[in-house]
Amino acid sequence: MPQKQKFMSLLDVLKNEKNQRQDDEKGVSTAILEKGGQATQAPIEPVQFDEESIPTMLNDVFAAAINHRASDIHFKPSENQFKIFFRIDGAMMEHQTLQADYHNPLIARIKILSGLRIDEHRLPQDGKTSFESTDGKQVDLRVSVLPTQFGEKVVIRLLEKNPQMVELRDLGMLPNILMKVERHLTATYGMVLAVGPTGSGKSTSLFSMISTFDAQAYNISTLEDPIEYKIPHVTQTQINTEIDFDFSDGLRTLVRQDPDIIMVGEIRDQKTASLAIESALTGHLVFSTLHTNTAVGTIQRLLNMEIDRFLITAAVKLIISQRLVRKICNNCREAYPVPQKYHDLFLKESTLDPKEAFLYKATGCEVCKNTGYKGRIGLFEVLEMSPAIEELIISGASHSDIEDQAVKEGMILLRKDALYKAATGDITIEEAIRAMA
Ligand SMILES: [Zn+2]
Known part of the structure; x- marks a missing residue:
């Protein structure tokens, strides 16, 4: 499992970075979030990742997207949040709001799965991978990474492997x-x-x-x-x-x-x-x-x-x-x-x-x-x-x-x-x- 190892080492880096940042800015980040009215997330605790939490979370997102017949998944960072949207039947629907801490590890995981450079954050990248849900539905995932003012935004197009032809x-x-x-x-x-x-x-x-x-x-x-x-x-x-x-x-x-x-x-x-x-x-x-x-x-x-x-x-x-x-x-x-x-x-x-x-x-x-x-x-x-x-x-x-x-x-x-x-x-x-x- 070379991929997992690569990911874990990255995770360690992220954890260190995060702890460092939280020691430095704890008061500031809490104040922003209180002002922003994030009722569901206050008080803000640093997110604890273990080695399986990010892969499991991403699998759940993919499975939910397939279940909702989504055509695209948007991983969208903003100033102090990280939101996941699905495009379903042509319309954007919010799927999940996460703490900003999830942004880097989730994006890194997607990059690893789709063969992209995890250390490149300034240039756009395109990659692909595939996913099979527990009920056997196979999809090809086309991954597009775009650098934005709040970090990388990822959009994944889901292409059903054997789509049903419409009469x-x-x-x-x-x-x-x-x-x-x-x-x-x-x-x-x-x-x-x-x-x-x-x-x-x-x-x-x-x-x-x-x-x-x-x-x-x-x-x-x-x-x-x-x-x-x-x-x-x-x-x-x-x-x-x-x-x-x-x-x-x-x-x-x-x-x-x-x-x-x-x-x-x-x-x-x-x-x-x-x-x-x-x-x-x-x-x-x-x-x-x-x-x-x-x-x-x-x-x-x-x-x-x-x-x-x-x-x-x-x-x-x-x-x-x-x-x-x-x-x-x-x-x-x-x-x-x-x-x-x-x-x-x-x-x-x-x-x-x-x-x-x-x-x-x-x-x-x-x-x-x-x-x-x-x-x-x-x-x-x-x-x-x-x-x-x-x-x-x-x-x-x-x-x-x-x-x-x-x-x-x-x-x-x-x-x-x-x-x-x-x-x-x-x-x-x-x-x-x-x-x-
Ligand atoms: Zn109905």
Whole structure:
């Protein structure tokens, strides 16, 4: 156990440092804490660490994070406290407040586990490790250390080792949108794009689409960063920019591998965009993602990447713009009439009558661990290329002209989908409004 030994010696150093400091500053630190109103921690006693206390504590934090389905853990030092937060379903929740004494040993422990330098406190560091909970759940942990004015802040992203793939029909698409998407999955060429900000569920959507194909009947190849879901019989390649292996390099090789279906994790630059468009026009079904906020905005983004208008209209078949929001707990949710302050919003953005409609709130229960939320659901805006829209793009029409035409042809704006899902009890009005921003 070389790791433990390394840690213990560090612990001794910390103990000495701490005792020294407390002898020097005892009166001062107590005064600050009394003033700060830390009721739970007064009077302040120096923390006694034994060799197992820090590892056990950290394991408990990891286990709790998995149990709460957290996507990230934040270890955040402040002036005289040390707080641990979880990001759950996209929102930050406080998990624990600790005495500042815990900061150094816990951060040191994390650094040792993830192969980082424990004696480096001034530079950012990135590392990784993994963790298995007592009930057998395995997660990869991506560790990021940032020096701050109060010491190092650590954020750990939790990546489930074998995440459960979400079925296309369970993403939260309304039935007619789902039908539209399914129709495009029967095409033999063209491009399907999932767009939205980070954390909007784009890759989940792509994988749920790809998993509808028989992976033994087609040659399906992906380029990813990182590889999240592992799908049997699909050729998955990890992009590695550190060794100059980016999406465009991968794509250049993939097209020589006789593919039917190609997934490019993200289109970030002109080179990748133009290669992906070319692949889509030469008999491959191409799936990818872009960082844009609206379905129509994606067209402008491709134009900005110097992709020719004609090529865009010929290659792009479907653009799925999406957000991921917290689903209300349906065990403790309650309906209430739409408050007056939202009436205008409903009249403007939906076809629902606010006087007839209801909204939902959840007070918290056992099932949702008193948060009022359980799971997540997607909000969607799906643009289908049509002759009329092609013409508008080629003639250089504005964003709003293209959007108006798409709506005329049946596109449901994301704002409308959000309000609809608030009125059907899937989400709260607060989540709907947050997604509409
Ligand atoms: Zn509940």
